[in-house]
Amino acid sequence: MLCVAIGWTKEQPESREPKTALSIISHRGANDRQPEHSISAYQQAIQDQVDYIEIDLRMTKDRQLVALHDKTVNRTTNGTGKVENFTLAELEKLTLVSTQKEQEKIPTLVEILEKFGKSTRYYIELRESTKGLDMVEPLIQLLEKNDLDDENFVLLQSFSSESLIRARQLAPNLSLTWLMKAGDFDLNSAVKSDFATIGIESRVVTDNVVRQIHQAGKQVxxxxxxxxxxxxxxxxxxxxxxxxxxxxxxxxxxxxxNRE
Structure with a gap:
């Protein structure tokens, strides 16, 4: 069932600052109650009053950006195959796997930004490899079109430093998060990097790691x-x-x- 907010608007929130020192980033939307990366999952997350909705991007065969985590549609839809082998029109024929009666489609980034506008903050992941680089320019164009190319509204994240560097060249006002896998985590690299935030897996977090990253002027x-x-x-x-x-x-x- 799609959760619809009465009197829903795209107005800018009263405050752009998180209410606590710890930001709540809704991973793939409210995926514990709605299909991950669905419009209803994002809408529920916004109703939950999170600080960011997190969006994984994939690119279709005809270069359209859609919200989907996996390389394939197998796990989250009623179809099979790699996202990159589908045109957007073909993807739109699929429905997301859900326990709800309401059937939903894979949302495009265009649909997400047009629906929610400045009513929330977006934490968008660029993929690794050349696909991530391919995504950067169309992503920045969409953000600019929606007047969202600003760190007050969007954080970009990636395991690929190349994708982040390219994003900075095109949109210097965006804040960037360098994601690091547990097996690849190197504290010295994190501290010396030129990114405002370091995203790390929970099992590598220690007081020393957090302290040194903070001392370098970065967030964790x-x-x-x-x-x-x-x-x-x-x-x-x-x-x-x-x-x-x-x-x-x-x-x-x-x-x-203790967030109210």
């Missing part, structure tokens, strides 16, 4: 790779002074940090 945003242990990990890191959680459980995280 934490992601979790195991939903079964995520809540316990969020509790464990509560006093670690990290600046943000990529959470799969918006309401749990809000309660954990």
């Amino acid at each position: 945003h934490v992601y979790f790779i195991n939903k079964k242990s995520e809540k316990a990990e969020q509790k464990r890191l509560l006093n670690s002074q990290v600046n943000g959680y990529f959470t799969d459980f918006n309401l749990f995280t809000k309660k954990l940090i």
Whole structure:
């Protein structure tokens, strides 16, 4: 069922600052209650009053940007195949897997930005490899068209430093997060990098890691790779002074940090 807010508008929120020191980043939208990366998941997350909705991007065969995490549509839709082998028209024939009666399509980034405008902040991931570089220019064009090419509204994240550097060249006003995998994490590289935020997996977070990244003038945003242990990990890191959680459980995280 699609959750519809009464009197929904795209007006800018009263304040662009998070209400607490720890930002709540809704990972793939409110995916614990709605299909991940669906319009309803993003809308629910905004109703949950999170600080950011997180969007993974994929590019179709005809170079359209859509919200989808996996390389294929197999897990999240009633279809099979790689996203890059579908045109947008072909993707639109698929429906997202859901326990709800309401069937939803894979949303395009155009649809998301037009629907929600400046009513929320966006945390958008560029892919690794050449696909990430291919995405940068059309993404920036869409942000500019919607007057969202500003760090007050959009953070870009990527495991690819090349994609982030290209994004900075095209949109210097955007804030950038360099994601680092646990197996590749190098504290010295993180500290010396030219990115405002470092995104790291929860299991590599220590007081020393957070302290050194902070001393370099950067923020630390934490992601979790195991939903079964995520809540316990969020509790464990509560006093670690990290600046943000990529959470799969918006309401749990809000309660954990005493957010009204």
